[in-house]
Amino acid sequence: MTSPVLDVHGLSRTFRLRSGPVHAVRGLDLSAERGEVLGVLGPNGAGKTTTVRMLATLLPPTGGRAVVAGRDLLADPAGVRARIGYVAQSGGLDPNCPVGEELVTQGRMHGLPRAGSRARAAELAADLNLADLLDRPTAALSGGQRRRLEIALGLVNRPEVLFLDEPTTGLDPGSRADLWDLVRRVRREHGTTVLLTTHYLDEADALADRLVIVDAGAVVAEGTPADLKARHGAATLQDAFLAITGRATDAPAAV
Amino acid sequence: MNRLIADTGVIFGRSLRQTLRSKTALTFGMLQPLLFLALMGPLLSRLDLRTGGTAWQAFVPGLLVQLALLGGMFVGLGILIERQVGVIDRMRVTPLHPAAPLLGRMLRDVVQLVVQSALLVLLGVAFGLRAPVGGVLLGFVFVALLSAALSMLSYGLAMNVRTAPEFAAIANTTVLPLMLLAGLLLPMTLAPGWLDAASRIVPFRYTVDAVRHLYLGEYADGTVLAGLAVTAALAALGLAGGLALFRRSGRTP
Numbered sequence: 372m373t374s375p376v377l378d379v380h381g382l383s384r385t386f387r388l389r390s391g392p393v394h395a396v397r398g399l400d401l402s403a404e405r406g407e408v409l410g411v412l413g414p415n416g417a418g419k420t421t422t423v424r425m426l427a428t429l430l431p432p433t434g435g436r437a438v439v440a441g442r443d444l445l446a447d448p449a450g451v452r453a454r455i456g457y458v459a460q461s462g463g464l465d466p467n468c469p470v471g472e473e474l475v476t477q478g479r480m481h482g483l484p485r486a487g488s489r490a491r492a493a494e495l496a497a498d499l500n501l502a503d504l505l506d507r508p509t510a511a512l513s514g515g516q517r518r519r520l521e522i523a524l525g526l527v528n529r530p531e532v533l534f535l536d537e538p539t540t541g542l543d544p545g546s547r548a549d550l551w552d553l554v555r556r557v558r559r560e561h562g563t564t565v566l567l568t569t570h571y572l573d574e575a576d577a578l579a580d581r582l583v584i585v586d587a588g589a590v591v592a593e594g595t596p597a598d599l600k601a602r603h604g605a606a607t608l609q610d611a612f613l614a615i616t617g618r619a620t621d622a623p624a625a626v
Numbered sequence: 627m628n629r630l631i632a633d634t635g636v637i638f639g640r641s642l643r644q645t646l647r648s649k650t651a652l653t654f655g656m657l658q659p660l661l662f663l664a665l666m667g668p669l670l671s672r673l674d675l676r677t678g679g680t681a682w683q684a685f686v687p688g689l690l691v692q693l694a695l696l697g698g699m700f701v702g703l704g705i706l707i708e709r710q711v712g713v714i715d716r717m718r719v720t721p722l723h724p725a726a727p728l729l730g731r732m733l734r735d736v737v738q739l740v741v742q743s744a745l746l747v748l749l750g751v752a753f754g755l756r757a758p759v760g761g762v763l764l765g766f767v768f769v770a771l772l773s774a775a776l777s778m779l780s781y782g783l784a785m786n787v788r789t790a791p792e793f794a795a796i797a798n799t800t801v802l803p804l805m806l807l808a809g810l811l812l813p814m815t816l817a818p819g820w821l822d823a824a825s826r827i828v829p830f831r832y833t834v835d836a837v838r839h840l841y842l843g844e845y846a847d848g849t850v851l852a853g854l855a856v857t858a859a860l861a862a863l864g865l866a867g868g869l870a871l872f873r874r875s876g877r878t879p
Contacts, residue, residue, distance in 0.1 A: 384633075412721075428718070428719060428720060428721050429715055429718055429876075431877060435718035439791030449721055450717075450723050452719055452720060455720045457715075457716070457719040459712045459715055459716070461710075461711055462711070462712055463711060463713050463715055463716035464711065464712075464713070465644065465708065465711075465713055466645075466711070467644065467647055467648065468644070468647075472643065476636065476639075476640050477637040477716075477720070478720045479639075480633070480636055480717060480720040480721075481720050481721060482629075482632075482721060523715065528720075582754065
């Protein structure tokens with residue numbers, strides 16, 4: 372058995388607000404093997420984004436420990452950063468910057484020399500179907516193109532773990548399908564471990580090898596989509612989800 | 627250390643390209659001091675401002691400090707927008723040196739403000755400014771130090787406020803009294819005793835007095851040295867404070 376590339380124990384984050392403490396994540400455990408697509412599924416406010424921000428070194432946990440891409444999150448955050456890619460919900464693009472320049476600069480920020488960074492940008496642009504858009508400012512991209520660029524930026528350093536925070540929120544069905552294909556291809560071709568958060572049940576079902584369902588900051592169920600359905604005698608993931616969380620859904624395909 | 631320099635260079639290059647792309651920002655940043663020079667300078671040109679030289683030798687240094695003050699104080703708006711769209715987070719998830727995002731931007735600001743200062747001086751010469759070249763060049767050192775200090779503090783502030791209006795309110799209310807009290811547009815040599823005394827608590831007062839002396843060809847008198855000491859101390863404070871505030875912003879959501 373290989374050691375997990377992602378191994379999280381008791382991860383917690385409490386925000387101290389004026390109105391009192393908010394326990395956004397409470398003692399979360401999860402793990403993923405190399406090359407696995409792990410879906411973190413939960414309603415809005417379940418603590419998905421907070422969890423991903425902690426695992427991506429952006430937010431210090433208030434409790435627990437984690438190994439991310441073989442490095443200890445608390446002892447060696449710089450080592451983690453060199454080995455992960457992170458695509459936030461908000462994306463993080465400079466609207467006036469041309470696509471090609473964003474790609475090259477991202478490589479430079481990862482410490483690639485100028486020529487190496489250009490080569491890597493060209494490679495990713497060809498691979499992610501961005502080659503015709505290199506001179507375009509990112510503000511002029513469609514939603515699907517933007518997402519592809521953001522994922523390309525996350526892949527510049529050939530990460531062992533790629534974090535995608537709600538990657539298809541706001542995309543049209545065609546772009547969603549393209550993005551699912553892209554995630555599968557990244558995993559297949561590079562053995563990248565992907566942790567993606569979503570509140571779309573169909574997305575979790577289609578894309579994830581294994582799911583953790585989080586609610587109110589803790590894992591409430593875990594397993595493959597088929598396991599979860601079988602365990603709760605449910606025909607669809609949605610029925611399983613309802614049985615687990617006791618929640619009504621606010622959209623046919625979303626939690 | 628090498629990593630810090632290389633990473634600062636990467637962010638400097640990125641920021642400089644952003645500036646060169648946005649031609650409107652470049653123009654409008656310059657516009658205000660140019661208007662002061664063209665529309666207010668001539669009003670003063672025949673007055674004796676009691677600084678020991680021509681009115682232009684007192685007025686242009688004031689405009690340079692004003693440019694550094696206003697230009698430096700508001701650069702935070704840029705990083706605030708980048709923070710809100712997630713650019714800063716994206717940088718923080720790379721192995722980039724943690725000080726590089728601020729230092730690279732600050733160097734861009736210093737270059738931009740010194741170039742704008744040089745244009746301002748050239749235009750001043752066209753209007754009638756006469757000052758020794760050595761003094762003018764040394765004056766740019768003061769502009770650079772002051773720009774660095776304010777730019778760092780501005781970024782530190784912008785990383786710790788919630789919204790752009792909040793940032794603008796704080797920056798505006800800080801800058802206006804400081805600008806008036808420092809005697810930038812009109813020197814404090816004209817002020818009544820109480821105002822002159824009050825203005826001595828404002829660090830920019832020492833900067834502008836020093837640059838005025840440089841423009842008179844006095845390079846090593848007490849005023850210049852005091853101005854250099856205060857301005858360099860301000861730059862050190864801005865550097866330390868800005869970086870501390872930037873680190874702080876990374877520990878909070």
